[in-house]
Amino acid sequence: MGACVLLILLAWNVVRLWSTAAAVVMSVVAALLPPVAAFVANQGALDGTRPPTLDDEQR
Numbered sequence: 001m002g003a004c005v006l007l008i009l010l011a012w013n014v015v016r017l018w019s020t021a022a023a024v025v026m027s028v029v030a031a032l033l034p035p036v037a038a039f040v041a042n043q044g045a046l047d048g049t050r051p052p053t054l055d056d057e058q059r
Contacts, residue, residue: 007030008030011027
């Protein structure tokens, strides 16, 4: 989260003075980091799980 805040602050306060396009790209990257991080973190949790089947309930 700190990286996102840093990217946005740098983009809006420093980088936009030299390149608006680079500032926009930095802002988009900062917006995409949290959902991508959550997706990657949750992928590991799903590796060892599977939905229960009828065979499991009969045992």
